[in-house]
Amino acid sequence: MPNSLNPFELIARRWQPSARFVERAALATVVMAVVIVVTGGAVRLTQSGLGCDTWPKCTPSSLTPTADMGINGVIEFTNRMLTYVLCVFVGVLIIAARARTPVRRSLTRLGWAQFWIVMGNAVVGGIVVLTGLNPYIVSSHFLLSSALLTVAMVVWQRAREGDGEPRDLIARPARQLTWLLVGATLALILIGTVVTGAGPHAGDAREVHRIPLNWQEITQLHVDFVYIVLGLTVALWFTLRAVKASAAQRRTVLELLVVLLAQGVIGYVQYFTHLPEVVVGIHMLGSCLVWIAVLRVLLAQRERAALPAAAPAPTGDHEAVQPEPAASSR
Numbered sequence: 001m002p003n004s005l006n007p008f009e010l011i012a013r014r015w016q017p018s019a020r021f022v023e024r025a026a027l028a029t030v031v032m033a034v035v036i037v038v039t040g041g042a043v044r045l046t047q048s049g050l051g052c053d054t055w056p057k058c059t060p061s062s063l064t065p066t067a068d069m070g071i072n073g074v075i076e077f078t079n080r081m082l083t084y085v086l087c088v089f090v091g092v093l094i095i096a097a098r099a100r101t102p103v104r105r106s107l108t109r110l111g112w113a114q115f116w117i118v119m120g121n122a123v124v125g126g127i128v129v130l131t132g133l134n135p136y137i138v139s140s141h142f143l144l145s146s147a148l149l150t151v152a153m154v155v156w157q158r159a160r161e162g163d164g165e166p167r168d169l170i171a172r173p174a175r176q177l178t179w180l181l182v183g184a185t186l187a188l189i190l191i192g193t194v195v196t197g198a199g200p201h202a203g204d205a206r207e208v209h210r211i212p213l214n215w216q217e218i219t220q221l222h223v224d225f226v227y228i229v230l231g232l233t234v235a236l237w238f239t240l241r242a243v244k245a246s247a248a249q250r251r252t253v254l255e256l257l258v259v260l261l262a263q264g265v266i267g268y269v270q271y272f273t274h275l276p277e278v279v280v281g282i283h284m285l286g287s288c289l290v291w292i293a294v295l296r297v298l299l300a301q302r303e304r305a306a307l308p309a310a311a312p313a314p315t316g317d318h319e320a321v322q323p324e325p326a327a328s329s330r
Contacts, residue, residue, distance in 0.1 A: 051076030
């Protein structure tokens with residue numbers, strides 16, 4: 001009955017998005033996940049972390065920044081508003097995946113996972129403000145953004161493949177080496193958040209609590225992991241070549257290598273130029289691109305076939321023996 005239809009079913013009756021549209025909607029959420037990381041970094045690097053001094057309002061008496069708050073209030077409030085823009089993109093993805101026939105529950109579930117990560121990170125962002133930019137919570141704020149990027153990448157991949165069981169395309173030892181590379185890269189990112197929490201860019205001009213570690217020593221550990229990730233990347237390329245992996249799989253590893261080398265150059269530049277804000281911001285963008293490249297390497301090593309179309313259910317023995325002519329079946 002029409003009254004029992006939920007909003008998604010009503011939309012599906014009136015709109016059938018193409019597979020290409022769903023794929024582009026998924027890619028858009030990847031782009032927005034990167035944008036939200038970069039703009040969040042801009043908030044910290046412009047010392048606008050407390051541009052709005054409370055949450056969810058900007059001030060105790062105003063939802064939006066006031067004139068006396070200056071550019072810092074505008075920057076912080078703009079970053080907050082981008083969360084709603086991100087929600088719109090995720091919402092389009094969920095609706096498109098749900099409206100398409102046949103319905104792909106895997107895509108809608110992953111889309112909802114993105115939505116709840118965004119909501120959770122918005123709450124964490126509020127806690128960051130209310131705790132005066134506590135560096136540990138700031139780090140968790142960034143890591144949740146990385147989780148959002150991870151899910152968005154998986155959705156984008158799933159939008160381009162079927163819902164069958166995943167099948168590895170390379171030998172198990174090469175697959176294990178790839179997982180080791182993913183783990184090392186994740187450790188690299190985690191250490192990077194510690195460098196941020198201990199470093200000089202606290203996010204506000206006022207005195208802000210920092211992680212009580214020597215940021216230069218943590219930076220050296222971060223650099224050590226860069227070399228580990230680089231070594232694993234090169235080893236993986238040679239391994240894939242030895243096992244005669246496809247050109248597409250080897251190309252993802254070469255792309256990762258290029259991104260790592262570029263990110264390494266940016267890292268050295270920011271260190272020896274005493275962490276200028278613009279270069280640090282570019283390095284944060286590079287961190288997202290490194291993680292994307294690593295996930296592309298991982299996801300290129302397996303495939304999912306399309307599930308076979310479900311056969312129509314029989315309507316009864318009589319119809320099975322004496323089916324109606326096609327002309328009269330309408």
